[in-house]
Amino acid sequence: MAAGRGPTVRRRRLAGELRRLRERKALTLEEAAERVGWSTAKVSRIETARVGITSPDLTRLLDLYELDASKRTALHALARTANTRGWWDAYTDSLPSDYATYIQLEVDTAFIRSFDSMLVHGLLQTEDYAREVIRSALMALSPPAEIERRVEVRMTRQNLLLRQEDPIRFWAVIDEAALTRRVGSEAIMQGQYAKLLEFAAQDNITIQVLPSTAGAHPATAGTFAILEFREPHDPDVVYVESMTSILYVESDIEMYRYTLAFDHLRAAALSPDESKQLISRMAEQSS
Incomplete structure (x- = not known):
């Protein structure tokens, strides 16, 4: 990872999509964290792209947000490549x-x-x-x-x-x-x-x-x-x-x-x- 670059665009896009999904379910950060058994800080760090997210954790959030199975594949693919760097680095x-x-x-x-x-x-x-x-x-x-x-x-x-x-x-x-x-x-x-x-x-x-x-x-x-x-x-x-x-x-x-x-x-x-x-x-x- 190049020094000083911070999160990739893919991680930011995934974070933004997870935030939108939570808001569509009318859940606060605290409510979402409580339902999946995490700290509020963990959900916040994921949604602000400060940290990545594992496949099992992503599945737990998507279950909570009741996302259709047809839309999950793309988000999991985005999560897998969230830390990928390109030629421009x-x-x-x-x-x-x-x-x-x-x-x-x-x-x-x-x-x-x-x-x-x-x-x-x-x-x-x-x-x-x-x-x-x-x-x-x-x-x-x-x-x-x-x-x-x-x-x-x-x-x-x-x-x-x-x-x-x-x-x-x-x-x-x-x-x-x-x-x-x-x-x-x-x-x-x-x-x-x-x-x-x-x-x-x-x-x-x-x-x-x-x-x-x-x-x-x-x-x-x-x-x-x-x-x-x-x-x-x-x-x-x-x-x-x-x-x-x-x-x-x-x-x-x-x-x-x-x-x-x-x-x-x-x-x-x-x-x-x-x-x-x-x-x-x-x-x-x-x-």
Whole structure:
């Protein structure tokens, strides 16, 4: 386990699900602990992901919460992998903990829907484009070696889209402004346009451009991504990033608003074929 990393995303998700199950049964921490014969502190530590949970203990809680047998398998599988670390832990010294958390969430997704208003999404960036973006974001506060490590992380993340077996589905709506903003040299932009066209040709990837003529839209506040997970018990999550913080939106009402906003964006955007044509024209104009 990497020092200082704390509980994994899987353990936190399991803890959150157990807390929701208890609340649905209208049980307090004290009541739940009494019924299974544990201390209140033990239940609290499990629900706050401070400790893991064994399979027998998980079964006792699920019995108490009367969870359907069809839903238990996924939770037991989550518990078995709750302490699993991933490839990103090799970059502990270079990655902020919030970024590492997001990467682990990304690994567990089946489908990502994103709107990007300022830059091309990280999963779609070329190495040169990513290097320029990361260097600018760090504002000369980090040495070149750290920039290169972060570029390497970003390129490794793209394996989710490129792997032969079960690649994630990715639907990107990119504001035209993000594509006309010059990042680095003309050659870097030409390479980025070509990369987008390569990605757009894949069956698991849909790319649409939101033209500037679309005017005001529901996501004028900025970039966001909707993550849909593989396991049926995992609720969707919206990821919103600012310069200094990361926000995860999970409430049903807010999730609905982001989903509706994305539907409006893709409806207002150019079709995938029209988007490819526009990107091709941008590539020609930059040459």
